[in-house]
Amino acid sequence: MNCSALRSRVGLTLVLGSLAWLGGLRPAAAVTPDTVVRFNTSLGSFDVELFNTATPVTVQNFLTYVSAQDYNNSFFHRLVSDFVLQGGGYTYDPFTNAYDYVPSNAAIVNEFSATRSNLAGTIAMAKTDSGPDTATNQFFFNLADNSSNLDNQNGGFTVFGQVINNGMTVVNALAGIAPNTANVTAYDASSYFGSSDFSNTPLVDYPSNSNVEKDLEEIFSVVVVPTNQWNPTTGGTWSNTANWSDGVLPSGSTATAVFGNNLVGAGTIDLGSTPQTLATLDFASGSNLGAYTIAGTGLGVLSMNGGSVNAIITLDSTNSQNQTISAPISYVTDTTIVNVSSGNAALILSGMQNWNGSTVGVASGNVKFSGATTGAVSAGATLKIALNAAVELAGTTSATAGVQISNSGALLVSGTNQTAGNIDGTGSTTVAVNATLTAGRFQQDSLTIHGAVGQTAAKAVVAASGMGATGDPAQVSVLNSLSIDNDGAALGSRQYYGALDLKNNDLIITQDSATDAATALANVTDMIRAGASGGNGIVSGSATSVYGIGVKSNDDGSGNPVQATFDGQGVDANATLVKYTLLGDLNLDGVVDGNEIAAAVNALNQGKTGWTNGDTDYSGTIDANDLGRIVAAYDSQAGSGTAAALPEPSTLLLAALGLMGLFLTRRPRSWAAAARIGAAA
Numbered sequence: 001m002n003c004s005a006l007r008s009r010v011g012l013t014l015v016l017g018s019l020a021w022l023g024g025l026r027p028a029a030a031v032t033p034d035t036v037v038r039f040n041t042s043l044g045s046f047d048v049e050l051f052n053t054a055t056p057v058t059v060q061n062f063l064t065y066v067s068a069q070d071y072n073n074s075f076f077h078r079l080v081s082d083f084v085l086q087g088g089g090y091t092y093d094p095f096t097n098a099y100d101y102v103p104s105n106a107a108i109v110n111e112f113s114a115t116r117s118n119l120a121g122t123i124a125m126a127k128t129d130s131g132p133d134t135a136t137n138q139f140f141f142n143l144a145d146n147s148s149n150l151d152n153q154n155g156g157f158t159v160f161g162q163v164i165n166n167g168m169t170v171v172n173a174l175a176g177i178a179p180n181t182a183n184v185t186a187y188d189a190s191s192y193f194g195s196s197d198f199s200n201t202p203l204v205d206y207p208s209n210s211n212v213e214k215d216l217e218e219i220f221s222v223v224v225v226p227t228n229q230w231n232p233t234t235g236g237t238w239s240n241t242a243n244w245s246d247g248v249l250p251s252g253s254t255a256t257a258v259f260g261n262n263l264v265g266a267g268t269i270d271l272g273s274t275p276q277t278l279a280t281l282d283f284a285s286g287s288n289l290g291a292y293t294i295a296g297t298g299l300g301v302l303s304m305n306g307g308s309v310n311a312i313i314t315l316d317s318t319n320s321q322n323q324t325i326s327a328p329i330s331y332v333t334d335t336t337i338v339n340v341s342s343g344n345a346a347l348i349l350s351g352m353q354n355w356n357g358s359t360v361g362v363a364s365g366n367v368k369f370s371g372a373t374t375g376a377v378s379a380g381a382t383l384k385i386a387l388n389a390a391v392e393l394a395g396t397t398s399a400t401a402g403v404q405i406s407n408s409g410a411l412l413v414s415g416t417n418q419t420a421g422n423i424d425g426t427g428s429t430t431v432a433v434n435a436t437l438t439a440g441r442f443q444q445d446s447l448t449i450h451g452a453v454g455q456t457a458a459k460a461v462v463a464a465s466g467m468g469a470t471g472d473p474a475q476v477s478v479l480n481s482l483s484i485d486n487d488g489a490a491l492g493s494r495q496y497y498g499a500l501d502l503k504n505n506d507l508i509i510t511q512d513s514a515t516d517a518a519t520a521l522a523n524v525t526d527m528i529r530a531g532a533s534g535g536n537g538i539v540s541g542s543a544t545s546v547y548g549i550g551v552k553s554n555d556d557g558s559g560n561p562v563q564a565t566f567d568g569q570g571v572d573a574n575a576t577l578v579k580y581t582l583l584g585d586l587n588l589d590g591v592v593d594g595n596e597i598a599a600a601v602n603a604l605n606q607g608k609t610g611w612t613n614g615d616t617d618y619s620g621t622i623d624a625n626d627l628g629r630i631v632a633a634y635d636s637q638a639g640s641g642t643a644a645a646l647p648e649p650s651t652l653l654l655a656a657l658g659l660m661g662l663f664l665t666r667r668p669r670s671w672a673a674a675a676r677i678g679a680a681a
Helices: 056-067 168-174 514-532 594-606 624-636 651-655 657-665 671-675
Strands: 036-041 044-050 078-080 084-087 090-093 098-101 122-125 139-142 159-163 184-187 201-204 218-224 256-259 266-270 276-278 280-283 291-295 302-304 311-315 323-325 329-331 335-339 346-349 359-369 382-385 389-393 404-407 410-413 422-424 428-431 436-439 441-449 458-462 477-484 498-501 507-509 537-539 547-553 576-582
Touching: 036 056, 036 168, 044 056, 044 168, 056 122, 056 159, 056 218, 078 184, 218 311, 218 335, 218 359, 335 346, 382 389, 404 410, 428 436, 428 458, 441 458, 441 498, 477 498, 477 514, 507 514, 514 537, 514 547, 514 576, 576 624, 594 624
Parallel strands: 078 201, 256 280, 266 291, 276 302, 280 311, 291 323, 302 329, 311 335, 323 346, 335 359, 346 359, 359 382, 359 389, 382 404, 389 410, 404 422, 410 428, 422 441, 428 441, 436 458, 441 477, 458 498, 477 507, 498 537
Antiparallel strands: 036 044, 036 218, 044 159, 078 084, 084 139, 090 098, 122 139, 122 159, 184 201, 507 576, 547 576
8 A cells, every 4th residue: 555645745625624735727628508427436326417507617627627537546535424525635546556646726716605505415615724715626525404514614615516316325325324235434544544634534344344445435437427328228320320319429539428228128239330439438327227239340349549538438237237348449548447336237348359558447346358359469558457346358269368467356267268468466366167367477466276077177377488497587476375176185185176387487475474384385385296297286388307396485494584585576484486497406596406416315315205305296205216307407407507507516415425326226217208297287
């Protein structure tokens, strides 16, 4: 959590008190009669009608922030029960967990009038107590009749709109008003944020959830609701202006297409072979929202182009009706997807995905990609998954080929042949039964690989990168948790139903305690054992007669780390280190030297086991085959430049020479027959 920006500047505009941050006025948005804006929040969407005629300056000021998307990814930071719910001052990026301020324009003139009192359900501008004309970016919703208070202090607080339709259901939920099904409570989070402005911050299901970021009441977007919507009760042709309520075809980098409650049942909106460009695509609020499919053939591509700001795709319904875009999509600019459906409806993107070099961020809800990548995937193409979002990669083709994935939420892979660039972030990745996912690396909180008896093993694959013995910090995978479905048998005889193929890459498993680290080491070692014996588990599709997968604890036995870094990553004593390396590289430094040969010979004599003692095939015993692999790996370094740097034999090696004589009498005729371990299943 990054609160440094907030700690550097406190006391932004409140309903009562503090100083305003005043900046230059940016170009204002046009004000039209009867403007309606939609707040898409983490607890649902609601509409607000603005008083354009009565408060033109205030409405114009508010819409300037809206058109610049300044309120997008902001949050309600102040809740006083039976008084106000306040926002507009602070932002939270759900993709990076970073906090910042909403940019502030110059203060505006106060337009208070006693004919527009601060009654329940109205929206008003917050300001400071230094004068009536100090409102900038912050606003509040009146939760009760506050007219006797707010109408009569500091020149009165300007009411410039009201919540309409059934929007107060959502506002009341945000305010924790009964029935308060979201379990909202105001908490003193001032120490967390480093500012007294957060002494009454509304959080959802906290502290039982113990995650402030996950529990914030987020404002994903505030958008102007156009009057022009899809009009028929059935599907039809997009390009027919008669199908739009205003008789105008929505098209262009400022256009919004709204698909609301008119559709009965299911219907297909056909782009035909005509490309269309939108800034916003909105599957609008309602319990009767039908099942739309936006289809296109040939040149019928839907281009998301927000111009100087992000394009937006939103879905808000109280039912579970999925919405589908089967037409090809081209992300001309960065695009944000907001799904705040309380009915758990999914947005399904089943058409070809042309990422260009854009970022597509899923800010909330469920989104399913089941199409394929088309066009050139330029550098920078990224899929971002926010903390409260879930994305599924489905189908037999990959919609994210060559796309970097930044996952702070939940990524589910249910399709075959799914590929991506690097998968990074604090989220979880799950590979379903029969599914496959190949990525450049996995740096996630958890990776879960499912499987079942009689099913094709699910597989997560780290793409071969040429990491080799020296390690490549850019490609090492880092996980807090790795889970592969299995038959539940004891370690040493367990069968796994899925596989993680590291190929020629390395892996770090991090833990918080020595006890958890010991458990992780045992489990990971067993997964490698299962893979080395020809089954599933942790395998290497790049394994050779002299290369395979090694594993060790980073604990020196006294709770101290053996090494401070591994492949450029900082590691502590609770880390389990997994390396694609030479067989016999007992300490995972990338080379095999004479001392390691000697250590393996002594371990054979003493009946020891484990990779760090020379059990290269994880059979549970060290035998002549293990020693043969180690010697072969040692010999393979000759002429590579590595052998010249190997240390001279130590006293330990010389003392083992007698045992080596015994070993040589047991040396198999063909090392190659016994050497290949860890091959991919």
